[in-house]
Amino acid sequence: QITLKESGPTLVKPTQTLTLTCTFSGFSFSTSGVGVGWIRQPPGKALEWLALIYWDDDKRYSPSLKSRLTITKDTSKNQVVLTMTNMDPVDTATYYCVHRGGDVVVEPSSNWFDPWGQGTLVTVSS
Amino acid sequence: EIVLTQSPVTLSLSPGERATLSCRASQSVSTYLAWYQQKPGQAPRLLIYDVSNRATGIPARFSGSGSGTDFTLTISSLEPEDFAVYYCQQRSKWPRTFGQGTKLEIK
Numbered sequence: 001q002i003t004l005k006e007s008g009p010t011l012v013k014p015t016q017t018l019t020l021t022c023t024f025s026g027f028s029f030s031t032s033g034v035g036v037g038w039i040r041q042p043p044g045k046a047l048e049w050l051a052l053i054y055w056d057d058d059k060r061y062s063p064s065l066k067s068r069l070t071i072t073k074d075t076s077k078n079q080v081v082l083t084m085t086n087m088d089p090v091d092t093a094t095y096y097c098v099h100r101g102g103d104v105v106v107e108p109s110s111n112w113f114d115p116w117g118q119g120t121l122v123t124v125s126s
Numbered sequence: 127e128i129v130l131t132q133s134p135v136t137l138s139l140s141p142g143e144r145a146t147l148s149c150r151a152s153q154s155v156s157t158y159l160a161w162y163q164q165k166p167g168q169a170p171r172l173l174i175y176d177v178s179n180r181a182t183g184i185p186a187r188f189s190g191s192g193s194g195t196d197f198t199l200t201i202s203s204l205e206p207e208d209f210a211v212y213y214c215q216q217r218s219k220w221p222r223t224f225g226q227g228t229k230l231e232i233k
Contacts, residue, residue, distance in 0.1 A: 037222075047162075047170065047213055049222040062221045063127070096169055109181050111217060112160045114172035 002026035004036070004097045004117035011123050012087050018122060022080040022097030029055045029075045033102030036073065036080040037113065040093040048093075052100065053080060087124045094119040128152055130214050132225035138233040145201040147228045149214035154194045158218040161190060161199045164227075165210045173212075174199060206232075 008020035022036060037052035051071040052060045061069050070083045080097060097117045101110025129152040139145055149159065157177045162170040172181040174190040177197060187202045201208055209232050214225040 046226045047215075047224040049215075049224065052222075060220055108179060109172060109175045111158075112172055112175045112181075113162075113215070114175075114181060116169040116171065119169050 002099050002115055004099060004115065006095060006097050006117045006120040008095075008120060008122065010121060011125065013126050014088055014124060016087050018082075018084040018087050018091070020082045020084075020095055020097075020120065020122075022082070022117060024078050024080070024097070024099065027099065027102075028078065029073060031055060031102040033100075033110065035100035035102075037098045037100060038071065038080075038082045039096045039098055039113070039116075040091075041096070041119075042090075042093040045093075050084075050095075051082060054100075055102065089124045092122065092124045094121045127221055128155060128216050128219055128223050130216060130223055130225035132212075132214060132228045134228060135226070136229045136231060138231050139204055140233045141204050141206055143204050145199075145204055145208070145230055147199040147212055147230070149192075149197040149199070149225050151195045151197075151216060151218075155216040155218035157193055158216055159190075159192070159197050160215050160217070162213045162215065162224075163208075163210050164213065170213060201230075204230075 004024040034055040038050040053071045068085045073080045096119045098113035101107045104110045131150045133148045161174040163173050164170040178190045189200045211227045211229050213227050
């Protein structure tokens with residue numbers, strides 16, 4: 001069973017840097033094709049994809065936020081870390097980490113975000 | 127980036143009725159489209175992937191269709207637990223994008 005859990009601060013001040021950690025189980029980065037991503041959702045609003053890191057350390061970022069985002073992985077700890085600099089109140093959102101599978105032969109839905117972590121609400125306020 | 131436009135924004139139906147949700151892409155996404163369901167206070171979950179394939183554990187009353195730029199999610203007979211927000215998502219191009227969601231509410 002694949003599970004993911006987000007952790008990090010619930011409150012950050014404007015201009016500060018946010019660091020979120022996704023700790024997962026049930027899969028590993030040793031599997032070709034595997035990825036872990038981050039998606040956020042402001043209260044009452046739609047989903048916004050932020051970043052994705054693959055098993056081979058290939059990284060993809062949202063162009064609109066690329067200058068502020070860094071995604072890294074720690075394979076030995078089964079963790080993925082997202083940092084977002086220069087936080088603003090508009091960045092207030094629930095941040096989800098998501099699994100992207102590795103082998104469509106084994107799991108046909110592998111190319112999609114499944115499952116998701118429970119999410120963590122981050123509020124940006126002074 | 128590819129913009130996904132969902133309609134309607136809100137759909138009011140009764141249990142037992144048929145629901146039809148639409149997702150239109152600003153350019154072709156081929157068959158690289160999925161649907162997610164989100165209930166209040168919960169994370170989204172994958173419903174349909176590659177346009178028409180149900181994810182593990184998803185009931186047969188959920189179906190998807192379409193290709194290119196126009197896609198449909200159909201719920202054949204609504205159950206009380208189906209009232210939620212539904213999002214479409216494309217993986218044809220980077221960045222991955224989502225629609226703005228359709229809220230399916232009880233009439």
